[in-house]
Amino acid sequence: MSIAITGTGSYIPSLVVPNDEFEGHNFLNADGSPFAHDNAVIIQKFKGITGIEERRYVEKNLNTSDIGFLAAEKAITDAGIDKETIDYIIFAHNFGDVSPNNIQGDSLPSLATRVKQHLRIKNPTCVAYDLIFGCPGWIQGAIQANAFIKSGIAKRCLVIGAETLSRIVDPHDRDSMIYSDGAGAAIIEETDGAGEILSHASATHAYEEAYFLFFGKSYNKEKDDTKYIKMYGRKIYEFAVTHVPQAMKDCLDESGVAIKDLKKIFIHQANEKMDEAIVKRFYGLYNHEIPENIMPMSIGKLGNSSVATVPTLFDLVLNGKIENQDVQKGDVVIFASVGAGMNINAMVYRV
Structure with missing residues (x-):
């Protein structure tokens, strides 16, 4: 089972x-x-x-x-x-x-x-x-x-x-x-x-990072006190590329799967440059070249829908709706995300 x-x-x-x-x-x-x-x-x-x-x-x-x-x-x-x-x-x-x-x-x-x-x-x-x-x-x-x-x-x-x-x-x-x-x-x-969750990892960094994403007033000072989603983009970028690759590595190592056998990375669609930097550092931890088509992307057409990006991307790839991307039975993939909190997690999954 x-x-x-x-x-x-x-x-x-x-x-x-x-x-x-x-x-x-x-x-x-x-x-x-x-x-x-x-x-x-x-x-x-x-x-x-x-x-x-x-x-x-x-x-x-x-x-x-x-x-x-x-x-x-x-x-x-x-x-x-x-x-x-x-x-x-x-x-x-x-x-x-x-x-x-x-x-x-x-x-x-x-x-x-x-x-x-x-x-x-x-x-x-x-x-x-x-x-x-x-x-x-x-x-x-x-x-x-x-x-x-x-x-x-x-x-x-x-x-x-x-x-x-x-x-x-x-x-x-x-x-x-x-x-x-x-x-x-x-x-x-x-x-x-078929299919099996092989390992997972989660972390919350809140000592200094808790309010990298927050609710704040409009930049238009003439507006009322309504609050909106705000973020310190540069701090989030630096945090993500520093901490997410190691969390992914820890998770993959726990699964017992070799880096060469990883077929896809389903990462939170937050920022194309940031995601590319995370994956580059992740493979760098193994001194391994980044395989072609390892990271399906949907942000270009769908934007950042926060918590919906990973399951949406996975469903689209499974159904052949992302060009030049597919997964087969038995493939090992990793899910990874970072966001408000600041929270990080990863999960290794055999399709």
Whole structure:
């Protein structure tokens, strides 16, 4: 018996927002002063660093719990299971349901409970709860599901990662161009078939790093006291390229899999340059060359949807929707993420 991902699903919003949509924004520095360059230059530099050409936003009639439900439905169908046999629904997010033009998050009841209701699951022993762990939330949910199943208190879990970041960004902050919306989900269960979680690692660095991502006021000093997602981008970059490669190595070493046998890296889609630097340092720890096509990327077209990026990317690759990327039965892959907290995790998985 092994613990495996037996079904996946994702929801990619239909509203495409290209970079040129931001040309009319009044971008400001943190102190409220204007930039020296016009928006065309700002956007060009932004694309060069992040790799983002466009991103996806949810339709106004949908919320985080709604798109989480839509991804969950697909995962349940893909796994071919009876939804009433799910023991846990773990919903990873960070801001709850945020209605259009209303930045206040709503997490009462929990988003996992809302998904359970949407799925019309009657079984009261199907426990539904939310997980707030920054961008690494979905991987952490998978780690928790693995622990539940290993301990014998569960046989089957539904793990969801979803976010609607477009609704909590400051339009005067150029970092607002990074964020997007999306949802991914997976069924994780005990199985006799292929697939196995081989190892995992998690860490929280909070002594000096806790507020690298935070809620802060708009850069437009004339606006009200509403708070938006903010970050110290340079500090996050330095933190990530310093700590994530070692966490990945520790996890891979624990799995017993040789670096030459690793087929894919599914890393949080935060910033193209940062992800490339992480992978370069990871392979450098082994003095090993980086294999071709080792790192599927979706950030260029989908942006950074936080907790949704890893499960969405995995589902897209499994279904042949990322060009020149695929995984086969028996391939060993690693999932890795870094985000608010500052939290890091990794998980080695045999497909």
